[in-house]
Amino acid sequence: MNSLARQTPPEADGHLDTLDGVRAIASFAVLVFHVASESGAAMRDGFGGALLSRGDVAVPIFFALSGLLLYRPYAASLLRGDAPVRTRAYLWKRAVRILPAYWLVVVTALLIWSGEHLSDGWTWLKLLTLGHIYGIDQNWFGLGPKGLGQMWSLSVEVAFYVMLPLLAAGLAAFARRGGDDVRRRARRLLVGLGALAAISYAWTIMVYYPDYRPHLNVWPPRSMVFFAAGMALAVLVAWAHAETGDDGPARRFTRGVAASPGSWWLVSAMAYAVAASPVTGGRFLGVDGVWSGLFELSLYAVVAFCLITPAALPPPGDSVVKRVLANRVMRFLGRVSYGVFLWQFVVIYAWYEFTGQEPFSGDFLGNLVAITLITLAMAVLTHRFVERPARRLNHLVR
Numbered sequence: 001m002n003s004l005a006r007q008t009p010p011e012a013d014g015h016l017d018t019l020d021g022v023r024a025i026a027s028f029a030v031l032v033f034h035v036a037s038e039s040g041a042a043m044r045d046g047f048g049g050a051l052l053s054r055g056d057v058a059v060p061i062f063f064a065l066s067g068l069l070l071y072r073p074y075a076a077s078l079l080r081g082d083a084p085v086r087t088r089a090y091l092w093k094r095a096v097r098i099l100p101a102y103w104l105v106v107v108t109a110l111l112i113w114s115g116e117h118l119s120d121g122w123t124w125l126k127l128l129t130l131g132h133i134y135g136i137d138q139n140w141f142g143l144g145p146k147g148l149g150q151m152w153s154l155s156v157e158v159a160f161y162v163m164l165p166l167l168a169a170g171l172a173a174f175a176r177r178g179g180d181d182v183r184r185r186a187r188r189l190l191v192g193l194g195a196l197a198a199i200s201y202a203w204t205i206m207v208y209y210p211d212y213r214p215h216l217n218v219w220p221p222r223s224m225v226f227f228a229a230g231m232a233l234a235v236l237v238a239w240a241h242a243e244t245g246d247d248g249p250a251r252r253f254t255r256g257v258a259a260s261p262g263s264w265w266l267v268s269a270m271a272y273a274v275a276a277s278p279v280t281g282g283r284f285l286g287v288d289g290v291w292s293g294l295f296e297l298s299l300y301a302v303v304a305f306c307l308i309t310p311a312a313l314p315p316p317g318d319s320v321v322k323r324v325l326a327n328r329v330m331r332f333l334g335r336v337s338y339g340v341f342l343w344q345f346v347v348i349y350a351w352y353e354f355t356g357q358e359p360f361s362g363d364f365l366g367n368l369v370a371i372t373l374i375t376l377a378m379a380v381l382t383h384r385f386v387e388r389p390a391r392r393l394n395h396l397v398r
Contacts, residue, residue: 018311020334021325027337029058031344035371038348041364050276057272057300059153060226064304066157067230068312074168075238078175079182087165092397094161100390101382103128105342109147130155136215147346152218159220160227186239193228200225200297208290225297229305233312254313261310261321268306275299339379347375
């Protein structure tokens, strides 16, 4: 029996450096997408412009990562008998991880570009609690005040954080009805997650009927398919760990992934290429039709799931997956990726004002290099002086 056949799946709740690499890829893909949009490169004719215009697929990758990482302990508790997740400690850790750095960026952006709203307590409340995407009569145009346009996705993330204990409890109750058998429980979990994913498709249809309501495209239900994809992967990992013997379906799945990571990444790349075609609608016009919206959901979910799966189930020992995703540079970029996400629009707009460039103009590569370096510097400083000190507050709730 070869080493892959004897492989033990990764720990269902342990840290994987390879996932830090995926996080780094997603954070910088979002940055490239936004620079390409601001410089106009993503609106140019040709396949290159089309690929740049679909860089927002990085957001579903982030959502799927959250589904995987945060649901892992719930799945492990149900399928392996691990200790249950303590909701108060979980929510506290999420708040400490997300809010301090986010608040810093919000204050910075409002001070620079939205001085007329500084005395508006309602604006502060909506932004500081990440509830600004739910209002349709905002004082600003688009997704938020200038410099904070990407934060709609963080609002969706936080909504998922809050809902997860309830979702996990509902899924667990449904799975326990299958008895104590691990296989039946795991399959019932996957069925439940399929129903959760279907919410996104029903929601997308509802966005267009009876009237088109574009603001609903950034509300959490539309993104549930991406979270469900990551949660399904968490179930498969926990299931493989709970199985006895090497011939169970989950163990076979993990061996298959470890044996052919390139195949998964090829499928992810092909789905991304198809998503860059007109099948998902026009560029930068939102989702411009119900069918293009449904295609986008499906293709982006495939991109995210197939990109993350080999990183969540890497081959044992040294491998191409670990050399690509878990090298020292990728681990570092993964650690500071949250700051890269937070600061990018502040840096983009400040850079354009400093250089006197007009929106949707300028050299894409030149701007990308400068903006990336500045954003990375801001992310490193934020990680060092805000994120790391804030995490020391975790000990307040055990």
